[in-house]
Amino acid sequence: MEKTFVMVKPDGVQRGVVGEIVNRFEKKGYKIVAAKMMQVSKDLAEEHYGQHKERPFFGELVDFITSSPVFAMVLEGENVISSARVMMGATNPADAAPGTIRGDFAVSIGMNIIHGSDSPESAEREIGLWFDKSELTDYEVASHKWV
Numbered sequence: 001m002e003k004t005f006v007m008v009k010p011d012g013v014q015r016g017v018v019g020e021i022v023n024r025f026e027k028k029g030y031k032i033v034a035a036k037m038m039q040v041s042k043d044l045a046e047e048h049y050g051q052h053k054e055r056p057f058f059g060e061l062v063d064f065i066t067s068s069p070v071f072a073m074v075l076e077g078e079n080v081i082s083s084a085r086v087m088m089g090a091t092n093p094a095d096a097a098p099g100t101i102r103g104d105f106a107v108s109i110g111m112n113i114i115h116g117s118d119s120p121e122s123a124e125r126e127i128g129l130w131f132d133k134s135e136l137t138d139y140e141v142a143s144h145k146w147v
């Protein structure tokens, strides 16, 4: 079954919406395979956002992600990679539809509350980067036969 990496960014943790965000993914029908609160190191932030190294906002992005703890998760389910991105809404919260996480909780592109892997390749890379294999659980959710 497909897995993705999702992270509530420092602004989401500071604003107390971790529970609300986790709730949305649980209610949708996705399984939480792993989750942890963590202070991100500069090395991890730079590696995670490596594809944006040459972009003008890279320094600010790394400073922001390391500024306060994040809540990192691995979610599992059918089409979870693209579906979680739909639930998050557009990168720029100004363009994110109401009802999406960014549409409901964020205002500016620099503090857009949440990250989600953008492809199967990114998901595999990011899960490996943020979680040790031993942190990933493997269990059945009884109600998921109805999802």
Ligand code: RTP
Pocket: 052, 057, 061, 090, 091, 109, 110, 111, 112, 114, 115, 116, 117, 118
């Ligand atoms: P993310 O990786 O954080 O889930 O966001 P995303 O896929 O929707 O967007 P991406 O293009 O990967 O950009 C990564 C993060 O960089 C910040 N950004 N700032 N100032 C700017 O023009 C700008 N553009 C992007 C955003 O915080 C975005 O989430």
Ligand code: MG
Pocket: 118
């Ligand atoms: Mg991205």
